[in-house]
Amino acid sequence: MFLYEWKKLLFRRGGVWLILLFLVGEIAVTVLFLQPYDRVLESNREVYEGYLANVNGPLTQEKRDFLEAEMSRLNNIHMQLSQLNTSYYQGKISQEDYQAQLASLTEQDAHYTGFAKLYTQYIYVREVPERRYFLYTGGWEKLLNDLEPDYLLLLTLVLLLTPVFCEEYASRMDQLLLTQKRSAGGQVLWKAAAAGSLTVLLAGVAQICKVVAYGAAYGLPDGGYPLESLVSFGGSIKGLSILQGFLLQFALRELGYLYCAMLVLALSVLLKKFALTLMAGLIALPLPFLTLRTYYGLAPIPGPWALTIGSIYLVPSIEALGFTEMTPFQLGMYVLIVVGLMALLFGYVWWNNTNWAIKRISFGKGGGRQ
Amino acid sequence: MKRRILSFLRLVGYELRKAFGTVWMVVFLAALLLANGWRLYDTYHQKIIQWEEYQDVYAECYSYLSGTITPEKIGSLMLAFGPLQEKGLGNLSEEYDPDAYTYSEMMDYSFFDELFYQGIYYDYFYQNHAVEIVNSARSLSSLYSQSGSSFEAAKNARIAQDFAGRKVPYFGDTRHYEVLLNYDFSAMLVLVLCLFALCGVFVTEKETGMYMLHRTTRLGGPATVGAKFAASALFAVGVSVLFFTQDFLTLHLLGGRWEALSDPAYGIWQLEYTPFRMRLGSMFLWLGAVKTLGVLCCCCFFLLVSCLVRRVLSSFILSMALLFGAVAAQNLGQGGYFGRGCNPMELVIPRELIAQDEFVNFFGYPLRLYAAMLISVCLTAAAVCLVVLYRNRSTRAGLLERRRRRVSV
Numbered sequence: 001m002f003l004y005e006w007k008k009l010l011f012r013r014g015g016v017w018l019i020l021l022f023l024v025g026e027i028a029v030t031v032l033f034l035q036p037y038d039r040v041l042e043s044n045r046e047v048y049e050g051y052l053a054n055v056n057g058p059l060t061q062e063k064r065d066f067l068e069a070e071m072s073r074l075n076n077i078h079m080q081l082s083q084l085n086t087s088y089y090q091g092k093i094s095q096e097d098y099q100a101q102l103a104s105l106t107e108q109d110a111h112y113t114g115f116a117k118l119y120t121q122y123i124y125v126r127e128v129p130e131r132r133y134f135l136y137t138g139g140w141e142k143l144l145n146d147l148e149p150d151y152l153l154l155l156t157l158v159l160l161l162t163p164v165f166c167e168e169y170a171s172r173m174d175q176l177l178l179t180q181k182r183s184a185g186g187q188v189l190w191k192a193a194a195a196g197s198l199t200v201l202l203a204g205v206a207q208i209c210k211v212v213a214y215g216a217a218y219g220l221p222d223g224g225y226p227l228e229s230l231v232s233f234g235g236s237i238k239g240l241s242i243l244q245g246f247l248l249q250f251a252l253r254e255l256g257y258l259y260c261a262m263l264v265l266a267l268s269v270l271l272k273k274f275a276l277t278l279m280a281g282l283i284a285l286p287l288p289f290l291t292l293r294t295y296y297g298l299a300p301i302p303g304p305w306a307l308t309i310g311s312i313y314l315v316p317s318i319e320a321l322g323f324t325e326m327t328p329f330q331l332g333m334y335v336l337i338v339v340g341l342m343a344l345l346f347g348y349v350w351w352n353n354t355n356w357a358i359k360r361i362s363f364g365k366g367g368g369r370q
Numbered sequence: 371m372k373r374r375i376l377s378f379l380r381l382v383g384y385e386l387r388k389a390f391g392t393v394w395m396v397v398f399l400a401a402l403l404l405a406n407g408w409r410l411y412d413t414y415h416q417k418i419i420q421w422e423e424y425q426d427v428y429a430e431c432y433s434y435l436s437g438t439i440t441p442e443k444i445g446s447l448m449l450a451f452g453p454l455q456e457k458g459l460g461n462l463s464e465e466y467d468p469d470a471y472t473y474s475e476m477m478d479y480s481f482f483d484e485l486f487y488q489g490i491y492y493d494y495f496y497q498n499h500a501v502e503i504v505n506s507a508r509s510l511s512s513l514y515s516q517s518g519s520s521f522e523a524a525k526n527a528r529i530a531q532d533f534a535g536r537k538v539p540y541f542g543d544t545r546h547y548e549v550l551l552n553y554d555f556s557a558m559l560v561l562v563l564c565l566f567a568l569c570g571v572f573v574t575e576k577e578t579g580m581y582m583l584h585r586t587t588r589l590g591g592p593a594t595v596g597a598k599f600a601a602s603a604l605f606a607v608g609v610s611v612l613f614f615t616q617d618f619l620t621l622h623l624l625g626g627r628w629e630a631l632s633d634p635a636y637g638i639w640q641l642e643y644t645p646f647r648m649r650l651g652s653m654f655l656w657l658g659a660v661k662t663l664g665v666l667c668c669c670c671f672f673l674l675v676s677c678l679v680r681r682v683l684s685s686f687i688l689s690m691a692l693l694f695g696a697v698a699a700q701n702l703g704q705g706g707y708f709g710r711g712c713n714p715m716e717l718v719i720p721r722e723l724i725a726q727d728e729f730v731n732f733f734g735y736p737l738r739l740y741a742a743m744l745i746s747v748c749l750t751a752a753a754v755c756l757v758v759l760y761r762n763r764s765t766r767a768g769l770l771e772r773r774r775r776r777v778s779v
Contacts, residue, residue, distance in 0.1 A: 159687055166683075170577070274682040276394050279566040283401050290555070291405040293412055 005194035015160055019202070022156040026206050029152065030213045037142045040113065042218075047114025052136060055118070056222070059129040067122050074112050081105045124231055132234070133225040139218035140242055143210065144249060145232040147315075149289055149308045153206050157260055158281035161195050165268040165349070166277055178355040188353045192346060195261050203257040207250055227314070235316035238328055249310040255335065256307025259342055260285055263304060266345040269352050296323040302337045378593060385601035389574075390567050398566065399609070402559045406613060409555050410620045417549055421481065424472045428485065431471075432543060435486055436629055439494055439541050447490065451482040490541050492639050497537035499642075504530045525729045525736040532645055532727055538637045546625025547650060551640060553621075556613040557661055557718045561693060564606050564669050569685040571598050572677035572762070581762075595762045599673070599755070606669045610662040618654060645727040645738060657720065660744070664717025667751035668693070671714065674754045677761045711746030 010016050036042040051070070055063045084105065088098045118134075125132040168174040177187055214220060223243035227233045230242065240248065263284060268277040288305055289295065296318065298306040306312045313331055317324040326334060421428060435443050454462065454475060462475040470478050511526035575581040622628065635641050635653040646653060675689045700715040710716055716723065720740070728739040 163683060170682075271394070275566055275570050275686055278683075278686050279398055279562075280394075282562065283398060287401075287405055291409050293416070 002190045002193055005190045006198070009160070009164065009194050009198060018156060018160055022152060022202070023205065025152050026150075026209055030209055034213065034217055036218065037138050037145070038117075041117050041138055044114035044117065047111050048117050049136070051111075051115055051118050052134060055122075055134045057135075057225075058133050059122075059125050063134075064126070067119060070115060071119050074109070074115055077105060077108045078112055081109050121231075124234070125229075128228065128234075131226045131228040131239075133222070133229045135222040135225050135229055136219060137230050139214045139220040140223075140246075141230055141232055142218060143214050143220065144230065144242075144245060144311055144314065146210075146311060147295060147309055149286075149295075149305070150206055151286055151289070153202060153257065154260065154285045154308070155282075156202065157199060157257065158264055158278060158285060160198070161261055161264045162268055162274060162277045162281060164191055164195050164265060165353075166272065166274050169272040170274065174353070178353070188350045192262075192265060192349065195265060196258055199257050199261040200254055203254050207253060233314060233316060235325075236314065237316070237325055238314070240314075245314050249314060252307050252313055252335075253310040255338065256304050256310065259304035259307060259338060262342050262345040262349075265349050269349045294321065296321050299323065299326075300334075302334065302341055307338065378597060381593060381597035382600045382604070385597045386604060389571055389598075389601060390605050395567065398563065399612075402563060403613070403616060406556050406559055406616060407620060410549075410553070410617060411624065413553065414546055414549050414621060414624050417545055421485065424481065427471050427481075431486065432627070435490070436540075436542055436627075438539055439490060444490065444494070447482070447486055450478075451487055454479045454482070486541075489544070493538040493541050493637060496636065496642075500533045500536035503533045507533070521731050521734050521736060524734075528729070528736055529727055532647070536634070536636060536647070538634055540629070540633045540637070542630030542633055542637070543625065543627040544630045544638050544650075546621040546627075547630060547654075548638060548640065550617060550621045550654065551638065551721070553617060554719050556617050557665070558697075560606075560610050560613050560665055561668055561718065563609055564665060565672055565686070565689050565693060567605055568602055568669055568672040569676055569689055570682050571602055571673060572758075573679065573682050573685045576680055577682065592759075595759060599758075602669055602673060603666060606665050607662055610658075610665045614658040614661060618658070641725060643727050644724050645740070646724065653724075657724070660717050660720050663744070664714050664720070664747070667714035667717060667747050668696075670751040670754040670758070673758050677758050711743060712750045714747050714751065716743050717747050 010019070041048060054066060081102075084093075084098065084101055087093050121134065121137075125134060165174075168177060180187075211220070223246070224241050227236050227238070227240045227242050227245040233245070236245075238245075264277070264281050267280045267284065271277045271280055285304070288298070292298070295306060295309060295312060296315075298309075299312045313326060315323075315325065435447060450471065457475075459479070462479055464474050464476045467474050472478050472481050507526045507530035511523050511530060514520075514526060515523035572581075630637065631651040632649055635646055635648055635650045636644050637650065641653075646656075648656065671692055672689045675692065676685045679685045679688060696713050696715040699709065699713055700719065703710075720743075723740040723743055726739070729736040730739055730742040731737075732742065
């Protein structure tokens, strides 16, 4: 039954084409519109990496000394360069002298921008040296500080999952299905299982696409360091490592998209018609994101919206927006509530597709289903 | 004849009720109107949030500086703004200053610069700017007519005509109207709602197998199709009017200052080079009409898809793909004049058309770009409608049947 539902989902209704289109779109969007998190850092990556190799990891006294010394040396060169320029403009030195000094100074000064990036990071790290380590953050920031939902996936889910129940209603098969002995429970369960597994798969593929793309383009090193090492998560109170943070985000997103799938299924059972369900799905899922400007307000609502973004639950509190980070306990309770609501939605779908009369008769016979 | 018209009207009414008169339609409409309202409020709020604290100061300054621009008003503005300007942007302090109008010197500078100086400067010097344009267009025109390229000569002559005698003698608060000019969200909502409503117009009959029966009835065939068209058009126009009126009224009331409405449209800097000489209020009416026309043309495409496919689901998905394609094509500016001329989104989001005084070479005659777009998009939509009519033509058997019955009656 499960495999047959899969087959129906994918081949009978042209779902394969939709999924292929989604994958092509997803890869195209990830690869074509790839913007670095920090443009200056990326253009000075080699210099930065060269210095970073010396200080990677937690802050120590030697590293402090090294960074301070290097900063004062480079600052000196930077000052000398500007002095040289001024004195040349004032006519204090000749053209030849200027050219000779300029070449060597410019060459040394080329390190300045790259090192300044690392020094800014050092200023950030030394505030809380126990929980903030040195590492290359461009890739991780890009991956974790992504506060937009995947519109393409939301759209695909609405289009793909609407027919799961609506098809039976449109062809009036639902009544026939209800007369079957196996229909009670099993039918709905397998449909939901097929829809859910497909959703989990698609959401997983979409996220892995991003991981691979960012990993290849920027690199995702040192996942074991504390999450607070990333500037965007500086005040995080969960005490996670970067990799744990990513896994939490991954899991929350999977849950969010699964919630979306359940919502679409419940809507399709409630509304029964294709056009109605599609429209309701569009209004329920992508529209709130398009209407609101910032999504922090969605975080405490037990709906699928903030969960599909995931990283909203990792971001530290922002007072100006009245947004507070959830503690691990609160997050756990929140997830429990969400799971409970999803169970309610599934219960609604199940209730509406179950023929209680048949069940009663089979119980009466004492055998039930085989 | 009267009876036939009445029965046709009844048919239209019935189609309207059948396709659009459901409870869910009302629910969706309410949800979208709510989303639109919130978005409008949010966009406007975002625009003015920086000066919200100093509303009283703004109101005081505005009540004196608004209206006809006079040397005395400019003088008193420069009394406050001139010293700050002379001091230079780099030398202004950001510390709290008890004598300042707002908070600090820096804040005062951007307050006067952003809210009054730039606007009044633009309005005051627009006349000179227009004269410059007219002069250079005239000289270009004579140059081209000497070298024998008649299109360029005629084009420049018309540009000179367009800009001759333009001036903006008034100053008014246009921030909310600028938001309205750049606002596309409502048009997209209207399109999505129309997509939902129209995707089933022809398909439903096909799904139930009723369409063959339709064509054999006396009022079937052309009359039914006509009624479907009329009902769809009525729906699209109704929804467009509802949403675009909401846009205008919401921003109008949020802004609260309406003087700019009777100023020339080119008083807004985004419309500096607009080919229109109408007032801002008429401009918004005109824009609403063009947008509605664009929505109607989009609806023709939705109807075409609806009569070509066999299932509501495919109709919805295909129409949505078309819509996305059209939006993407417009945003990327692809397709050249021909591709743009077939794209109804050009009318739904007509900002580019009204912002520039551009012309198309139509057999040597300089046709305005917006007129060319209007004509070509409407022609495309008409062609699409013809295809829909052809797809729903009566069968020969049905025609014969009708003819026989009319004879017998």
